[in-house]
Amino acid sequence: MAVYTHVSAETLSTFLARYDVGDLVSAKGIAEGVENSNYLVDTTRDRFILTLYEKRVAAGDLPYFMALLDHLAAKGLPVPPAIPDRTGTAIQQLEGRAACLIRFLTGVSVSHPTPEQARAAGAAMAQMHVALEDFTGDRPNSMGIAEWRPLLDRCGTSLDTIQPGLFARLDAALADVESAWPRHLPTGAIHADLFPDNVLMLGDRVTGLIDFYFAATDILAYDLAIMHSAWAFDGAGAPADAEIGKALYEGYESVRPLSTDERAALALLARGACIRFLLSRAWDWLNTPADALVTRKDPLAYLRRLEWYEQTA
Ligand SMILES: Nc1ncnc2c1ncn2[C@@H]1O[C@H](COP(=O)(O)OP(=O)(O)OP(=O)(O)O)[C@@H](O)[C@H]1O
Numbered sequence: 001m002a003v004y005t006h007v008s009a010e011t012l013s014t015f016l017a018r019y020d021v022g023d024l025v026s027a028k029g030i031a032e033g034v035e036n037s038n039y040l041v042d043t044t045r046d047r048f049i050l051t052l053y054e055k056r057v058a059a060g061d062l063p064y065f066m067a068l069l070d071h072l073a074a075k076g077l078p079v080p081p082a083i084p085d086r087t088g089t090a091i092q093q094l095e096g097r098a099a100c101l102i103r104f105l106t107g108v109s110v111s112h113p114t115p116e117q118a119r120a121a122g123a124a125m126a127q128m129h130v131a132l133e134d135f136t137g138d139r140p141n142s143m144g145i146a147e148w149r150p151l152l153d154r155c156g157t158s159l160d161t162i163q164p165g166l167f168a169r170l171d172a173a174l175a176d177v178e179s180a181w182p183r184h185l186p187t188g189a190i191h192a193d194l195f196p197d198n199v200l201m202l203g204d205r206v207t208g209l210i211d212f213y214f215a216a217t218d219i220l221a222y223d224l225a226i227m228h229s230a231w232a233f234d235g236a237g238a239p240a241d242a243e244i245g246k247a248l249y250e251g252y253e254s255v256r257p258l259s260t261d262e263r264a265a266l267a268l269l270a271r272g273a274c275i276r277f278l279l280s281r282a283w284d285w286l287n288t289p290a291d292a293l294v295t296r297k298d299p300l301a302y303l304r305r306l307e308w309y310e311q312t313a
């Protein structure tokens with residue numbers, strides 16, 4: 001579930017009156033997602049997403065995310081910009097939270113992508129990187145490599161309750177990745193969380209890239225490596241059809257060819273991605289009660305992916 005903050009119909013009607021979007025017809029909480037509260041809002045004119053930002057999204061980062069979305073939307077990328085109200089304000093306050101009314105995009109996220117869908121999604125990521133070449137916004141990556149060791153230390157040996165020896169295993173894997181992490185590859189604004197659930201599709205066509213709330217300045221090829229780690233495996237972390245990973249890279253390179261150095265770094269960058277998602281999932285696992293309404297994501301699926309990149313790639 002992802003409705004942490006309840007918004008009554010009366011409050012929502014008053015809120016919508018700030019905008020030129022018609023009157024409220026219906027509002028439904030959206031179950032998917034774990035970070036923010038999302039509502040599907042229908043008015044007499046159109047359909048929207050209302051997002052209330054919960055604890056993980058810092059209100060101070062919203063102007064960066066919204067500028068990035070506006071930049072991409074202005075270049076024709078299928079991203080959902082926030083709608084400005086009658087005074088031109090897009091970032092609002094609602095029920096004590098920062099909140100935005102966002103354009104609704106059609107499409108569904110695929111749970112088991114085909115190679116053709118992976119190819120289209122890879123191309124969409126490359127289009128996004130190219131479109132952001134002249135984006136001047138900057139946000140240090142709050143989940144980037146510099147943050148992994150502090151997060152590992154915060155999890156500490158509690159990790160061993162998830163799997164015996166996990167802390168030492170990650171400590172060593174991280175030391176290897178830190179010592180080899182490339183410092184010379186092209187950087188720019190990256191999505192940093194382009195999992196299948198953040199890509200909306202109709203058939204083989206990408207109709208939406210959503211959930212930019214981890215976007216930051218980082219290595220472009222790292223974004224692709226994150227995507228590979230999320231798309232080329234099943235939910236338990238076992239490799240999916242090898243064609244999917246291949247199609248993802250081919251799709252990306254059909255728009256933005258990688259340099260030799262970028263290509264050579266992909267497996268290492270993917271090991272970093274595995275550590276990043278393993279740690280954030282492990283932190284949530286250790287700090288979310290088992291009976292909470294939010295579904296905890298399996299950290300060990302990312303240990304299996306890490307092993308695959310260490311052994312195979
Ligand atoms: N602009 C949009 N158009 C259509 N559907 C959307 C849009 N934004 C969000 N959704 C829907 O709402 C769901 C949750 O959105 P989102 O992934 O942004 O939430 P979240 O809480 O930030 O989730 P998480 O970080 O766990 O992926 C999506 O899976 C999608 O179904």
Ligand SMILES: N[C@@H](CCO)C(=O)O
Nearest residue numbers: 193195277280281297
């Ligand atoms: N995509 C992340 C969660 C939210 O960003 C994961 O699967 O661990």
